[in-house]
Amino acid sequence: xxxxxxxxxxxxxxxxxxxxxxxxxxxxxxxxxxxxxxxxxxxxxxxxxxxxxxxxxxxxxxxxxxxxxxxxxxxxxxxxxxxxxxxxxxxxxxxxxxxxxxxxxxxxxxxxxxxxxxxxxxxxxxxxxxxxxxxxxxxxxxxxxxxxxxxxxxxxxxxxxxxxxxxxxxxxxxxxxxxxxxxxxxxxxxxxxxxxxxxxxxxxxxxxxxxxxxxxxxxxxxxxxxxxxxxxxxxxxxxxxxxxxxxxxxxxxxxxxxxxxxxxxxxxxxxxxxxxxxxxxxxxxxxxxxxxxxxxxxxxxxxxxxxxxxxxxxxxxxxx
Numbered sequence: 464x465x466x467x468x469x470x471x472x473x474x475x476x477x478x479x480x481x482x483x484x485x486x487x488x489x490x491x492x493x494x495x496x497x498x499x500x501x502x503x504x505x506x507x508x509x510x511x512x513x514x515x516x517x518x519x520x521x522x523x524x525x526x527x528x529x530x531x532x533x534x535x536x537x538x539x540x541x542x543x544x545x546x547x548x549x550x551x552x553x554x555x556x557x558x559x560x561x562x563x564x565x566x567x568x569x570x571x572x573x574x575x576x577x578x579x580x581x582x583x584x585x586x587x588x589x590x591x592x593x594x595x596x597x598x599x600x601x602x603x604x605x606x607x608x609x610x611x612x613x614x615x616x617x618x619x620x621x622x623x624x625x626x627x628x629x630x631x632x633x634x635x636x637x638x639x640x641x642x643x644x645x646x647x648x649x650x651x652x653x654x655x656x657x658x659x660x661x662x663x664x665x666x667x668x669x670x671x672x673x674x675x676x677x678x679x680x681x682x683x684x685x686x687x688x689x690x691x692x693x694x695x696x697x698x699x700x701x702x703x704x705x706x707x708x709x710x711x712x713x714x715x716x717x718x719x720x721x722x723x724x725x726x727x728x729x730x731x732x733x734x735x736x737x738x739x740x741x742x743x744x745x746x747x748x749x750x751x752x753x754x755x756x757x758x759x760x761x762x763x764x765x766x767x768x769x770x771x772x773x774x775x776x777x778x779x780x781x782x783x
Contacts, residue, residue: 496522
């Protein structure tokens with residue numbers, strides 16, 4: 464037991480040391496943005512207060528929280544340091560929520576505002592920046608949040624449950640995990656919106672509305688449609704979402720406006736769909752899926768076994 468405790472203590476000391484070292488480095492980088500951008504821009508008035516707030520969000524609050532944490536870590540007061548940090552960790556969630564608008568506003572100001580463009584270049588040329596750009600430094604808080612999660616978890620695993628710091632560490636792990644999940648959800652929603660927008664732009668005309676709240680993009684790909692009456696197989700592009708399946712075909716290659724677009728042929732709601740594998744259970748080439756809707760049955764085929772299995776899994780999950 465004593466040996467085990469000694470091992471825990473060694474691991475814990477190593478993690479605490481690494482946490483402090485990386486916190487110092489993180490603070491240095493944040494300090495570049497707060498000192499050479501936020502504070503000077505506030506004093507100079509190069510950017511309107513609302514624009515400044517949009518670009519940098521709660522960065523000063525994040526910097527202050529990190530500064531307080533590092534002071535406690537230096538003194539070895541991990542428990543109180545984590546307690547104060549937990550009170551401020553939600554700033555990271557607000558920072559993530561703001562990040563997309565921040566990037567957009569920054570690009571816009573660099574395009575329109577000549578004095579800000581000149582100021583930014585001047586600041587980035589300072590020796591302290593070591594060739595780093597403002598765009599390289601702004602994502603740092605969200606990268607650091609992921610690191611906190613691992614550090615706090617490692618510390619918790621190597622802390623005795625009867626020690627004074629255990630509960631505070633457990634609370635810190637919970638708080639950081641919750642905010643990390645919040646940030647992850649924001650990122651997923653953004654990626655999903657971009658996928659919906661991309662598919663909307665691929666389709667000819669605006670008749671089929673892809674951009675709907677609560678809709679999630681799942682996958683897309685070419686499949687062969689097996690006609691009911693011995694006609695030729697037709698290759699079609701399918702888009703699967705959480706609530707619908709869209710069947711499209713390419714527009715005519717010589718069309719003056721839509722040569723690189725897809726024409727929507729049908730939209731099938733998934734809530735009344737039944738998915739079956741007709742064959743494809745064996746290691747034979749490819750397989751066949753049957754999709755039954757109230758007034759239509761689709762037979763879809765692929766010569767790629769892996770592809771048809773993936774479609775089967777995705778469709779079954781989406782229907783469920």
